[in-house]
Amino acid sequence: MNQVNLKRLAQELNLSIATVSRALQDSYEVSSQTKERVKALAAELNYEPNAYASSLRRNISKTIGVVVPEVNNHFFSLVINGIEEVAHQSGYHVLIYLTHDDYEREVAITQYLTGGRVDGLLMSVASESQKFAHLQKLYVSKPAIVFFDRVCEAIATANVTTNDYESGYLATRHLIEAGCRHIAYLLVSGNLSIGRIRMQGYQAALRDHGLPYDDTLVVSDDGDDERNTARIMDLLRRRPEVDGIFASVEHLAISSYHACHALGRAIPAEVKIIGFSNLGVAALLAPALTTITQPAYEMGKAAAQILLCAIEKKRAISPGQSLVLKSELFARRSTAS
Amino acid sequence: MNQVNLKRLAQELNLSIATVSRALQDSYEVSSQTKERVKALAAELNYEPNAYASSLRRNISKTIGVVVPEVNNHFFSLVINGIEEVAHQSGYHVLIYLTHDDYEREVAITQYLTGGRVDGLLMSVASESQKFAHLQKLYVSKPAIVFFDRVCEAIATANVTTNDYESGYLATRHLIEAGCRHIAYLLVSGNLSIGRIRMQGYQAALRDHGLPYDDTLVVSDDGDDERNTARIMDLLRRRPEVDGIFASVEHLAISSYHACHALGRAIPAEVKIIGFSNLGVAALLAPALTTITQPAYEMGKAAAQILLCAIEKKRAISPGQSLVLKSELFARRSTAS
DNA sequence: TTGTACGCGTTATCAC
DNA sequence: GTGATAACGCGTACAA
Numbered sequence: 001m002n003q004v005n006l007k008r009l010a011q012e013l014n015l016s017i018a019t020v021s022r023a024l025q026d027s028y029e030v031s032s033q034t035k036e037r038v039k040a041l042a043a044e045l046n047y048e049p050n051a052y053a054s055s056l057r058r059n060i061s062k063t064i065g066v067v068v069p070e071v072n073n074h075f076f077s078l079v080i081n082g083i084e085e086v087a088h089q090s091g092y093h094v095l096i097y098l099t100h101d102d103y104e105r106e107v108a109i110t111q112y113l114t115g116g117r118v119d120g121l122l123m124s125v126a127s128e129s130q131k132f133a134h135l136q137k138l139y140v141s142k143p144a145i146v147f148f149d150r151v152c153e154a155i156a157t158a159n160v161t162t163n164d165y166e167s168g169y170l171a172t173r174h175l176i177e178a179g180c181r182h183i184a185y186l187l188v189s190g191n192l193s194i195g196r197i198r199m200q201g202y203q204a205a206l207r208d209h210g211l212p213y214d215d216t217l218v219v220s221d222d223g224d225d226e227r228n229t230a231r232i233m234d235l236l237r238r239r240p241e242v243d244g245i246f247a248s249v250e251h252l253a254i255s256s257y258h259a260c261h262a263l264g265r266a267i268p269a270e271v272k273i274i275g276f277s278n279l280g281v282a283a284l285l286a287p288a289l290t291t292i293t294q295p296a297y298e299m300g301k302a303a304a305q306i307l308l309c310a311i312e313k314k315r316a317i318s319p320g321q322s323l324v325l326k327s328e329l330f331a332r333r334s335t336a337s
Numbered sequence: 338m339n340q341v342n343l344k345r346l347a348q349e350l351n352l353s354i355a356t357v358s359r360a361l362q363d364s365y366e367v368s369s370q371t372k373e374r375v376k377a378l379a380a381e382l383n384y385e386p387n388a389y390a391s392s393l394r395r396n397i398s399k400t401i402g403v404v405v406p407e408v409n410n411h412f413f414s415l416v417i418n419g420i421e422e423v424a425h426q427s428g429y430h431v432l433i434y435l436t437h438d439d440y441e442r443e444v445a446i447t448q449y450l451t452g453g454r455v456d457g458l459l460m461s462v463a464s465e466s467q468k469f470a471h472l473q474k475l476y477v478s479k480p481a482i483v484f485f486d487r488v489c490e491a492i493a494t495a496n497v498t499t500n501d502y503e504s505g506y507l508a509t510r511h512l513i514e515a516g517c518r519h520i521a522y523l524l525v526s527g528n529l530s531i532g533r534i535r536m537q538g539y540q541a542a543l544r545d546h547g548l549p550y551d552d553t554l555v556v557s558d559d560g561d562d563e564r565n566t567a568r569i570m571d572l573l574r575r576r577p578e579v580d581g582i583f584a585s586v587e588h589l590a591i592s593s594y595h596a597c598h599a600l601g602r603a604i605p606a607e608v609k610i611i612g613f614s615n616l617g618v619a620a621l622l623a624p625a626l627t628t629i630t631q632p633a634y635e636m637g638k639a640a641a642q643i644l645l646c647a648i649e650k651k652r653a654i655s656p657g658q659s660l661v662l663k664s665e666l667f668a669r670r671s672t673a674s
Numbered sequence: 675t676t677g678t679a680c681g682c683g684t685t686a687t688c689a690c
Numbered sequence: 691g692t693g694a695t696a697a698c699g700c701g702t703a704c705a706a
Contacts, residue, residue, distance in 0.1 A: 046451060046474055048449060048451045049452055050393070051452045051454040052393040052398065053389075056389040070418070071408060071414045071417050071418060071421070072411070072414040072415050072417075074409070077409040077414050080408050081408055084408070084433070084434075093454070094433050095432055096417070097430075097431075111385065112385060112388075114383060114385045116385075116387050116388065117388040117430070254618055257618075257621050279618065281591055281618065284622050285618065285622060286621060286624070286625075
């Protein structure tokens, strides 16, 4: 391995470590002549500073952590893309942690992130997490956190979200205007803020249009696609009057398709479906899926910008910096009248 | 912030730093009594070791790097899932870097990865990369590298790939058996090994079935979905006899759908389409897409296992550890006769 | 302009 | 069992 470090460079050049270090940082107090010499040798030997020594010394790691439930998910992978874009521009590295919506796993992750491994954190909380003690602990030791999409309301930091209430309302109204009268709501798992808020929009739209809210038409995610499909089939069999489905998260919309196909219910003739989704091929589905699409990439960029700005300026992040971006409704065949 | 570190713990307990350190590592040469005391206080103060100090001292970071072209891609996100699963089990952290198939970016990334930030690296090379000097430099300073899918043949390490030649052959034969006689091949960008190998399978299948290979039926990726669709439309207009399309990568299959829709060519009646793809909703497309599906999750797990095993045992990785997994062909409506 | 010396927080090697 | 102490590689006050 024979690591090339400052000492090695200094020896070969007959200079002190300090001078070499300064030269490589373009310090103004080094003659341009020695700077050249140093840089030449550094390039020749392919010198790269040891990130750990540097981080330890400066108490800065130029690394941010991203904690998300899944990466194999259109929404989150787009967010990560946005985050990486901004991070890369600013010279930051990105550590990824997946919770798989598991509370224990989230606790473990937040625990070792208190070790100063990252300068800041972007996070979408696991849907199972109802207890926030671990997040509060983390927040105390490392206040540079920005939540996105699945926020933790108990912590006074910036959140980047979308207009979920409004989207829930519009999606439901869209179904009603397409003629639906018995609309099922597919709830994302746990006590998740986004699930609740979208559902409030759903309830408000029903009320405003004189339709009753019926909690037996609400199916909640159980974490497994097969079982979700079975639950939806169950609902459709038990309640044949259901003529509309509002999936508050992408995979539930997909499960709804499978359920309808399995039962031979025609979409959109018998059942109309709308879902939150960042699926790129939504328009190519049979039938094309009507979606509420969140600006995932932009959310990632925005959240990363807030975080990096705070880190660089060493300023605390305040709830006042929160951002609410707009989702967009793309009407397609799955809700055609 | 008031970081809690070993010194702080030692002071409060009237112990030496060394003892505290040993106690926290469950060293056998510490009385169980003091161990208890130390651990209790550590828990109370929410002590977490500083990862950078530890890494610096031990020359081990418990971190692996993953370099991929994109994360917003079903194949790579599944691979990352597999990697993260294995890494997490072994207590490793995962740094993600995206090249966006850009050579410059890959060079920059490999450059700072020589800085000892990671203990090992999993990599799928950027499609634009025709020069391997940067990878060889990296390999010299850090031999723990495993390539997956998009390998760099110039480097003598383990590769985890799929049976691309065979898959290319089978996909083409599948189209021929479905009645196709003029089969276009959509090539993934650059001089990528996988593109070439899959294409060799394509050519062999044509030959074995008495069909001529015609390089004007080969369209190569140009990095932008819109332009790819335009190129495919162009081909279909110029060569109306084309009755089959073999997309060597997912997004080209999607572009083929768009192209056919735009031109009003019926799939599969007029044009049959098969593509490499990990799209979860392939079966829900209009029409359902016939796919060659790589075991992406397993590839990620396998590659990570090879890497971590080598790291833990401090053994070099040899080409002999390479793995070739099998892809699977799922015949669906898009290639029905 | 350059060199000396210390400390970042840990771990490991000595002593006692 | 426990305590000093010396590294790991780097950055920076302070000297020269």
